[in-house]
Amino acid sequence: MTLFYQPDVENSAFLTPEDSRHARVLRLKPGDFIQVTDGIGGLFDAQLTNISDKKTTFNVTQSQREVGKRDFRIEIALAPTKNLERTEWFVEKAVEMGVDSIQFFKSEHSERQFLKTDRLHKIAVSAMKQSLQYYLPRIGELQDYTTFVRSVRFERKYVAHLPDGAAPSPLLTAAKAGESYTVLIGPEGDFTASELGLANQFGFETTTLGQTRLRTETAALAACTILNALNW
Protein backbone atom coordinates (compact mmCIF):
# COMPACT_ATOMS: atom_id res chain seq x y z
CA MET A 1 0.00 0.00 0.00
CA THR A 2 1.37 3.43 -0.90
CA LEU A 3 2.50 5.70 1.92
CA PHE A 4 1.69 9.41 1.76
CA TYR A 5 2.91 12.29 3.91
CA GLN A 6 0.72 14.87 5.61
CA PRO A 7 2.39 16.59 8.59
CA ASP A 8 -0.94 17.53 10.19
CA VAL A 9 -3.29 14.59 9.66
CA GLU A 10 -5.51 15.48 12.65
CA ASN A 11 -6.60 18.79 11.19
CA SER A 12 -5.92 18.28 7.50
CA ALA A 13 -7.55 15.16 6.11
CA PHE A 14 -6.21 15.79 2.64
CA LEU A 15 -3.04 15.17 0.63
CA THR A 16 -0.59 17.86 -0.43
CA PRO A 17 -0.73 18.90 -4.09
CA GLU A 18 2.36 16.77 -4.77
CA ASP A 19 0.89 13.66 -3.14
CA SER A 20 -2.49 14.38 -4.76
CA ARG A 21 -0.85 14.23 -8.17
CA HIS A 22 0.93 11.04 -7.14
CA ALA A 23 -2.43 9.49 -6.14
CA ARG A 24 -3.76 10.32 -9.62
CA VAL A 25 -0.68 8.81 -11.29
CA LEU A 26 -1.33 5.65 -9.30
CA ARG A 27 -4.95 5.72 -10.62
CA LEU A 28 -6.34 5.60 -7.10
CA LYS A 29 -10.12 6.05 -6.79
CA PRO A 30 -12.51 7.19 -4.06
CA GLY A 31 -13.01 4.25 -1.69
CA ASP A 32 -9.40 3.01 -2.09
CA PHE A 33 -7.31 2.66 1.04
CA ILE A 34 -3.97 4.40 1.54
CA GLN A 35 -1.54 4.90 4.41
CA VAL A 36 -0.53 8.33 5.61
CA THR A 37 2.25 9.32 7.99
CA ASP A 38 2.65 12.64 9.77
CA GLY A 39 6.43 12.22 9.99
CA ILE A 40 6.36 12.27 13.79
CA GLY A 41 5.66 8.57 14.29
CA GLY A 42 1.99 8.57 13.29
CA LEU A 43 0.73 5.98 10.81
CA PHE A 44 -2.83 6.31 9.60
CA ASP A 45 -4.95 3.96 7.54
CA ALA A 46 -7.23 6.10 5.46
CA GLN A 47 -9.91 5.76 2.80
CA LEU A 48 -9.93 8.18 -0.10
CA THR A 49 -13.09 10.27 -0.41
CA ASN A 50 -12.27 12.54 -3.34
CA ILE A 51 -9.44 12.59 -5.87
CA SER A 52 -8.24 15.92 -7.15
CA ASP A 53 -4.93 17.18 -8.50
CA LYS A 54 -4.81 19.86 -5.83
CA LYS A 55 -6.42 18.36 -2.79
CA THR A 56 -7.26 14.68 -2.54
CA THR A 57 -9.29 14.03 0.62
CA PHE A 58 -9.48 11.02 2.90
CA ASN A 59 -11.07 9.71 6.09
CA VAL A 60 -8.82 8.19 8.73
CA THR A 61 -10.02 4.71 9.69
CA GLN A 62 -7.24 3.76 12.09
CA SER A 63 -4.33 5.52 13.81
CA GLN A 64 -1.10 4.28 15.34
CA ARG A 65 1.42 6.44 17.24
CA GLU A 66 5.16 6.20 17.73
CA VAL A 67 5.54 3.58 15.01
CA GLY A 68 9.17 2.46 14.78
CA LYS A 69 10.24 4.68 17.66
CA ARG A 70 13.91 4.10 18.44
CA ASP A 71 15.79 4.36 21.74
CA PHE A 72 18.76 6.17 20.21
CA ARG A 73 19.17 9.32 18.18
CA ILE A 74 21.61 10.14 15.39
CA GLU A 75 22.55 13.63 14.31
CA ILE A 76 25.03 14.14 11.47
CA ALA A 77 26.50 17.58 10.87
CA LEU A 78 28.43 18.43 7.73
CA ALA A 79 29.44 21.29 5.51
CA PRO A 80 27.45 21.21 2.25
CA THR A 81 29.56 19.90 -0.62
CA LYS A 82 30.65 22.04 -3.55
CA ASN A 83 28.78 19.69 -5.86
CA LEU A 84 25.33 19.80 -4.30
CA GLU A 85 24.31 16.43 -5.76
CA ARG A 86 26.66 14.80 -3.30
CA THR A 87 24.82 16.40 -0.39
CA GLU A 88 21.45 15.46 -1.87
CA TRP A 89 22.63 11.92 -2.26
CA PHE A 90 23.73 11.84 1.37
CA VAL A 91 20.33 13.07 2.55
CA GLU A 92 18.53 10.33 0.61
CA LYS A 93 20.80 7.57 1.85
CA ALA A 94 20.98 8.76 5.48
CA VAL A 95 17.18 8.92 5.69
CA GLU A 96 16.93 5.39 4.30
CA MET A 97 19.47 4.10 6.83
CA GLY A 98 17.85 6.00 9.71
CA VAL A 99 18.87 9.44 10.93
CA ASP A 100 17.13 11.88 13.27
CA SER A 101 18.77 15.14 12.36
CA ILE A 102 20.95 16.48 9.56
CA GLN A 103 22.65 19.78 10.25
CA PHE A 104 24.75 21.96 7.99
CA PHE A 105 27.58 24.26 9.01
CA LYS A 106 29.86 26.71 7.25
CA SER A 107 33.51 25.94 7.73
CA GLU A 108 36.57 27.96 6.82
CA HIS A 109 37.46 25.60 4.00
CA SER A 110 33.98 25.06 2.62
CA GLU A 111 33.17 26.84 -0.61
CA ARG A 112 29.41 26.82 -0.28
CA GLN A 113 28.16 29.68 1.89
CA PHE A 114 24.47 29.36 0.99
CA LEU A 115 22.20 26.36 1.00
CA LYS A 116 18.57 26.01 0.02
CA THR A 117 17.05 23.26 2.09
CA ASP A 118 13.65 23.00 0.32
CA ARG A 119 14.87 20.40 -2.11
CA LEU A 120 16.70 18.49 0.64
CA HIS A 121 13.46 18.44 2.61
CA LYS A 122 11.61 16.95 -0.37
CA ILE A 123 14.30 14.30 -0.82
CA ALA A 124 14.00 13.43 2.87
CA VAL A 125 10.21 13.05 2.63
CA SER A 126 10.56 10.85 -0.41
CA ALA A 127 13.24 8.65 1.20
CA MET A 128 11.17 8.34 4.39
CA LYS A 129 8.18 7.08 2.39
CA GLN A 130 10.32 4.80 0.21
CA SER A 131 11.93 3.13 3.22
CA LEU A 132 8.62 2.84 5.10
CA GLN A 133 9.58 4.99 8.04
CA TYR A 134 7.32 7.31 10.00
CA TYR A 135 9.67 9.84 11.51
CA LEU A 136 10.88 12.64 9.25
CA PRO A 137 14.42 13.74 10.16
CA ARG A 138 15.02 17.39 10.94
CA ILE A 139 17.07 19.21 8.33
CA GLY A 140 18.67 22.35 9.68
CA GLU A 141 19.46 25.54 7.84
CA LEU A 142 23.12 26.33 7.13
CA GLN A 143 24.66 27.95 10.21
CA ASP A 144 28.00 29.14 11.52
CA TYR A 145 30.28 26.38 12.70
CA THR A 146 30.79 27.96 16.10
CA THR A 147 27.07 28.51 16.64
CA PHE A 148 26.36 24.91 15.79
CA VAL A 149 29.15 23.40 17.89
CA ARG A 150 28.04 25.38 20.93
CA SER A 151 24.39 24.40 20.53
CA VAL A 152 24.66 20.59 20.42
CA ARG A 153 22.71 18.93 23.23
CA PHE A 154 23.09 15.23 22.34
CA GLU A 155 24.95 13.07 24.88
CA ARG A 156 27.79 11.71 22.77
CA LYS A 157 29.67 14.10 20.57
CA TYR A 158 32.21 13.07 17.94
CA VAL A 159 34.32 14.83 15.39
CA ALA A 160 35.35 12.57 12.52
CA HIS A 161 38.83 13.42 11.42
CA LEU A 162 41.94 11.50 10.45
CA PRO A 163 44.81 13.34 12.12
CA ASP A 164 48.37 12.88 10.87
CA GLY A 165 50.16 10.43 13.08
CA ALA A 166 47.81 9.72 16.00
CA ALA A 167 45.08 7.12 15.50
CA PRO A 168 41.91 7.98 17.43
CA SER A 169 39.29 5.37 18.33
CA PRO A 170 37.12 4.13 15.49
CA LEU A 171 33.48 5.19 15.90
CA LEU A 172 32.22 1.61 16.27
CA THR A 173 34.47 1.09 19.30
CA ALA A 174 33.99 4.54 20.83
CA ALA A 175 30.18 4.68 20.75
CA LYS A 176 27.77 2.64 22.86
CA ALA A 177 24.24 1.56 21.99
CA GLY A 178 21.15 3.43 23.16
CA GLU A 179 22.52 6.97 23.31
CA SER A 180 22.09 10.17 21.35
CA TYR A 181 25.01 10.96 19.06
CA THR A 182 26.15 13.99 17.13
CA VAL A 183 28.93 13.46 14.59
CA LEU A 184 30.73 16.39 12.97
CA ILE A 185 32.06 15.43 9.54
CA GLY A 186 35.19 17.04 8.13
CA PRO A 187 34.46 19.33 5.17
CA GLU A 188 36.07 19.12 1.73
CA GLY A 189 39.46 20.69 2.46
CA ASP A 190 39.22 19.45 6.07
CA PHE A 191 38.77 21.28 9.36
CA THR A 192 41.22 23.97 10.39
CA ALA A 193 43.20 23.43 13.58
CA SER A 194 41.10 26.07 15.35
CA GLU A 195 37.84 24.41 14.26
CA LEU A 196 39.08 21.09 15.64
CA GLY A 197 40.22 22.83 18.83
CA LEU A 198 36.79 24.37 19.30
CA ALA A 199 35.08 20.99 18.84
CA ASN A 200 37.36 19.37 21.42
CA GLN A 201 36.80 22.28 23.80
CA PHE A 202 33.04 21.68 23.56
CA GLY A 203 33.40 17.99 24.35
CA PHE A 204 33.62 16.45 20.88
CA GLU A 205 35.80 13.35 20.90
CA THR A 206 37.98 12.74 17.83
CA THR A 207 37.06 9.54 16.02
CA THR A 208 37.79 7.85 12.69
CA LEU A 209 35.43 6.31 10.19
CA GLY A 210 37.91 4.11 8.40
CA GLN A 211 41.38 3.69 7.11
CA THR A 212 40.81 5.30 3.76
CA ARG A 213 40.41 8.95 2.81
CA LEU A 214 36.65 9.39 2.45
CA ARG A 215 34.76 12.13 0.68
CA THR A 216 32.59 14.25 2.97
CA GLU A 217 29.31 12.62 1.98
CA THR A 218 30.77 9.10 2.17
CA ALA A 219 32.12 9.77 5.67
CA ALA A 220 28.77 11.22 6.73
CA LEU A 221 26.90 8.14 5.54
CA ALA A 222 29.48 5.80 7.08
CA ALA A 223 28.94 7.46 10.49
CA CYS A 224 25.20 7.05 10.09
CA THR A 225 25.50 3.38 9.04
CA ILE A 226 27.88 2.48 11.87
CA LEU A 227 25.72 4.11 14.57
CA ASN A 228 22.64 2.34 13.25
CA ALA A 229 24.44 -1.01 13.07
CA LEU A 230 25.60 -0.58 16.65
CA ASN A 231 21.98 -0.29 17.74
CA TRP A 232 20.41 -3.18 15.85
Place this chain on the structure above:
Amino acid sequence: MTLFYQPDVENSAFLTPEDSRHARVLRLKPGDFIQVTDGIGGLFDAQLTNISDKKTTFNVTQSQREVGKRDFRIEIALAPTKNLERTEWFVEKAVEMGVDSIQFFKSEHSERQFLKTDRLHKIAVSAMKQSLQYYLPRIGELQDYTTFVRSVRFERKYVAHLPDGAAPSPLLTAAKAGESYTVLIGPEGDFTASELGLANQFGFETTTLGQTRLRTETAALAACTILNALNW
Protein backbone atom coordinates in the same frame (compact mmCIF):
# COMPACT_ATOMS: atom_id res chain seq x y z
CA MET B 1 51.11 14.64 -4.65
CA THR B 2 48.78 13.36 -7.37
CA LEU B 3 48.29 9.62 -7.68
CA PHE B 4 48.15 8.05 -11.15
CA TYR B 5 47.22 4.53 -12.23
CA GLN B 6 49.27 2.28 -14.50
CA PRO B 7 48.50 -1.43 -14.11
CA ASP B 8 51.89 -2.52 -15.46
CA VAL B 9 54.45 -0.07 -14.07
CA GLU B 10 57.36 -2.53 -14.40
CA ASN B 11 57.10 -2.76 -18.16
CA SER B 12 55.25 0.44 -19.00
CA ALA B 13 56.88 3.55 -17.57
CA PHE B 14 54.24 5.84 -19.02
CA LEU B 15 50.78 7.12 -18.17
CA THR B 16 47.57 6.10 -19.95
CA PRO B 17 46.12 8.67 -22.36
CA GLU B 18 43.54 9.62 -19.72
CA ASP B 19 46.15 10.16 -17.00
CA SER B 20 48.46 11.89 -19.50
CA ARG B 21 45.74 14.47 -20.16
CA HIS B 22 45.23 14.81 -16.43
CA ALA B 23 48.97 15.50 -15.97
CA ARG B 24 48.68 18.27 -18.57
CA VAL B 25 45.61 19.77 -16.86
CA LEU B 26 47.63 19.85 -13.64
CA ARG B 27 50.38 21.70 -15.58
CA LEU B 28 52.98 19.15 -14.54
CA LYS B 29 56.41 19.49 -16.15
CA PRO B 30 59.34 17.15 -16.88
CA GLY B 31 61.29 16.77 -13.62
CA ASP B 32 58.15 16.94 -11.45
CA PHE B 33 57.49 14.04 -9.10
CA ILE B 34 54.28 11.99 -9.13
CA GLN B 35 53.03 8.82 -7.49
CA VAL B 36 51.82 5.87 -9.49
CA THR B 37 49.99 2.76 -8.33
CA ASP B 38 49.55 -0.49 -10.22
CA GLY B 39 46.30 -1.30 -8.39
CA ILE B 40 47.77 -4.48 -6.91
CA GLY B 41 49.38 -2.88 -3.87
CA GLY B 42 52.33 -1.23 -5.62
CA LEU B 43 53.10 2.42 -4.93
CA PHE B 44 55.81 4.06 -7.01
CA ASP B 45 57.48 7.42 -6.67
CA ALA B 46 58.31 8.60 -10.14
CA GLN B 47 59.82 11.57 -11.93
CA LEU B 48 58.23 12.78 -15.15
CA THR B 49 60.52 12.69 -18.18
CA ASN B 50 58.22 13.80 -20.98
CA ILE B 51 54.71 15.27 -21.02
CA SER B 52 52.42 14.40 -23.88
CA ASP B 53 48.66 14.14 -24.27
CA LYS B 54 48.94 10.54 -25.36
CA LYS B 55 51.87 9.11 -23.47
CA THR B 56 53.52 10.93 -20.60
CA THR B 57 56.66 9.10 -19.53
CA PHE B 58 58.34 8.74 -16.13
CA ASN B 59 61.24 7.08 -14.30
CA VAL B 60 60.50 5.14 -11.14
CA THR B 61 62.69 6.35 -8.28
CA GLN B 62 61.28 4.22 -5.48
CA SER B 63 58.89 1.26 -5.17
CA GLN B 64 56.81 -0.11 -2.34
CA ARG B 65 54.77 -3.33 -2.44
CA GLU B 66 51.61 -4.45 -0.67
CA VAL B 67 50.84 -0.92 0.55
CA GLY B 68 47.70 -0.96 2.71
CA LYS B 69 47.31 -4.72 2.43
CA ARG B 70 44.41 -5.89 4.58
CA ASP B 71 43.87 -9.17 6.41
CA PHE B 72 40.22 -9.45 5.38
CA ARG B 73 38.40 -9.46 2.06
CA ILE B 74 35.00 -8.07 1.14
CA GLU B 75 32.99 -9.13 -1.88
CA ILE B 76 29.60 -7.57 -2.56
CA ALA B 77 27.29 -9.14 -5.14
CA LEU B 78 24.20 -7.37 -6.42
CA ALA B 79 21.85 -7.18 -9.35
CA PRO B 80 22.47 -3.99 -11.35
CA THR B 81 19.79 -1.39 -10.66
CA LYS B 82 17.24 -0.27 -13.27
CA ASN B 83 18.61 3.26 -12.94
CA LEU B 84 22.29 2.65 -13.67
CA GLU B 85 23.38 5.81 -11.84
CA ARG B 86 22.54 4.07 -8.58
CA THR B 87 24.92 1.22 -9.41
CA GLU B 88 27.63 3.66 -10.47
CA TRP B 89 27.18 5.53 -7.22
CA PHE B 90 27.54 2.30 -5.27
CA VAL B 91 30.79 1.44 -7.05
CA GLU B 92 32.31 4.83 -6.23
CA LYS B 93 31.31 4.70 -2.57
CA ALA B 94 32.22 1.03 -2.02
CA VAL B 95 35.69 1.59 -3.46
CA GLU B 96 36.18 4.61 -1.18
CA MET B 97 35.10 2.59 1.87
CA GLY B 98 37.21 -0.40 0.87
CA VAL B 99 35.98 -3.41 -1.12
CA ASP B 100 37.89 -6.21 -2.84
CA SER B 101 35.36 -7.47 -5.33
CA ILE B 102 32.07 -6.28 -6.79
CA GLN B 103 30.08 -8.90 -8.64
CA PHE B 104 26.85 -8.57 -10.61
CA PHE B 105 24.18 -11.21 -11.06
CA LYS B 106 20.93 -11.47 -13.00
CA SER B 107 17.97 -12.29 -10.80
CA GLU B 108 14.43 -13.21 -11.75
CA HIS B 109 13.10 -9.85 -10.60
CA SER B 110 15.86 -7.67 -12.00
CA GLU B 111 15.01 -5.69 -15.10
CA ARG B 112 18.53 -5.14 -16.35
CA GLN B 113 19.82 -8.14 -18.31
CA PHE B 114 22.91 -6.41 -19.77
CA LEU B 115 25.62 -4.42 -18.09
CA LYS B 116 28.62 -2.62 -19.54
CA THR B 117 31.36 -2.64 -16.97
CA ASP B 118 33.85 -0.28 -18.72
CA ARG B 119 32.41 2.80 -17.08
CA LEU B 120 32.19 1.07 -13.70
CA HIS B 121 35.86 0.15 -14.02
CA LYS B 122 36.76 3.81 -14.70
CA ILE B 123 34.73 4.93 -11.69
CA ALA B 124 36.55 2.37 -9.54
CA VAL B 125 39.98 3.58 -10.72
CA SER B 126 39.03 7.16 -10.00
CA ALA B 127 37.67 6.35 -6.52
CA MET B 128 40.79 4.29 -5.71
CA LYS B 129 43.02 7.25 -6.59
CA GLN B 130 40.77 9.76 -4.79
CA SER B 131 40.80 7.74 -1.56
CA LEU B 132 44.55 7.04 -1.77
CA GLN B 133 44.30 3.29 -2.01
CA TYR B 134 46.56 0.99 -3.97
CA TYR B 135 44.44 -2.07 -4.60
CA LEU B 136 41.90 -1.87 -7.41
CA PRO B 137 38.81 -3.97 -6.66
CA ARG B 138 37.74 -6.60 -9.17
CA ILE B 139 34.53 -5.79 -11.00
CA GLY B 140 32.90 -8.86 -12.47
CA GLU B 141 30.80 -9.12 -15.61
CA LEU B 142 27.06 -9.73 -15.22
CA GLN B 143 26.45 -13.44 -14.72
CA ASP B 144 23.65 -15.87 -13.94
CA TYR B 145 22.63 -15.95 -10.33
CA THR B 146 23.09 -19.70 -10.05
CA THR B 147 26.52 -19.62 -11.66
CA PHE B 148 27.65 -16.93 -9.27
CA VAL B 149 26.22 -18.52 -6.12
CA ARG B 150 27.92 -21.84 -6.93
CA SER B 151 31.28 -20.20 -7.63
CA VAL B 152 31.81 -18.23 -4.39
CA ARG B 153 34.98 -19.30 -2.58
CA PHE B 154 35.11 -16.77 0.28
CA GLU B 155 34.84 -18.19 3.81
CA ARG B 156 31.79 -16.36 5.12
CA LYS B 157 28.76 -16.15 2.90
CA TYR B 158 25.72 -13.99 3.62
CA VAL B 159 22.50 -13.22 1.88
CA ALA B 160 21.00 -9.90 2.98
CA HIS B 161 17.26 -10.16 3.09
CA LEU B 162 14.51 -9.04 5.44
CA PRO B 163 12.13 -12.00 5.64
CA ASP B 164 8.54 -11.48 6.81
CA GLY B 165 8.29 -12.49 10.43
CA ALA B 166 11.63 -14.07 11.34
CA ALA B 167 14.48 -11.75 12.33
CA PRO B 168 17.87 -13.11 11.24
CA SER B 169 21.15 -11.95 12.81
CA PRO B 170 22.33 -8.48 11.89
CA LEU B 171 25.52 -8.57 9.83
CA LEU B 172 27.58 -6.79 12.52
CA THR B 173 26.78 -9.55 15.01
CA ALA B 174 27.03 -12.46 12.59
CA ALA B 175 30.41 -11.63 11.04
CA LYS B 176 33.83 -11.82 12.72
CA ALA B 177 36.93 -9.78 11.97
CA GLY B 178 39.74 -11.05 9.75
CA GLU B 179 37.79 -13.26 7.38
CA SER B 180 36.76 -13.16 3.72
CA TYR B 181 33.10 -12.28 3.21
CA THR B 182 30.70 -12.46 0.30
CA VAL B 183 27.36 -10.68 0.73
CA LEU B 184 24.50 -11.20 -1.73
CA ILE B 185 22.25 -8.15 -1.84
CA GLY B 186 18.53 -8.48 -2.62
CA PRO B 187 17.60 -6.99 -6.01
CA GLU B 188 14.93 -4.36 -6.65
CA GLY B 189 11.79 -6.51 -6.39
CA ASP B 190 13.62 -8.84 -3.98
CA PHE B 191 14.84 -12.41 -4.32
CA THR B 192 12.42 -15.16 -5.25
CA ALA B 193 11.92 -18.00 -2.76
CA SER B 194 13.90 -20.34 -5.00
CA GLU B 195 16.80 -17.88 -5.27
CA LEU B 196 16.91 -17.64 -1.48
CA GLY B 197 16.68 -21.42 -1.20
CA LEU B 198 19.62 -21.84 -3.56
CA ALA B 199 21.73 -19.39 -1.54
CA ASN B 200 20.97 -21.22 1.71
CA GLN B 201 21.72 -24.55 0.04
CA PHE B 202 25.16 -23.24 -0.95
CA GLY B 203 25.94 -22.10 2.60
CA PHE B 204 24.80 -18.45 2.53
CA GLU B 205 23.51 -17.39 5.93
CA THR B 206 20.54 -15.00 5.98
CA THR B 207 21.40 -11.65 7.58
CA THR B 208 19.87 -8.17 7.88
CA LEU B 209 21.42 -4.80 7.27
CA GLY B 210 19.00 -2.72 9.29
CA GLN B 211 15.48 -2.19 10.38
CA THR B 212 14.41 -0.10 7.44
CA ARG B 213 13.63 -1.06 3.86
CA LEU B 214 16.80 -0.16 1.97
CA ARG B 215 17.26 0.34 -1.74
CA THR B 216 19.60 -2.19 -3.37
CA GLU B 217 22.56 0.18 -3.62
CA THR B 218 22.07 1.49 -0.08
CA ALA B 219 21.99 -2.05 1.30
CA ALA B 220 25.09 -2.95 -0.70
CA LEU B 221 27.02 0.01 0.70
CA ALA B 222 25.76 -0.65 4.23
CA ALA B 223 27.13 -4.21 4.04
CA CYS B 224 30.47 -2.87 2.86
CA THR B 225 30.61 -0.19 5.59
CA ILE B 226 29.70 -2.62 8.37
CA LEU B 227 32.29 -5.23 7.34
CA ASN B 228 34.97 -2.55 7.14
CA ALA B 229 34.01 -1.09 10.53
CA LEU B 230 34.19 -4.55 12.07
CA ASN B 231 37.80 -4.82 10.93
CA TRP B 232 39.15 -1.43 12.03
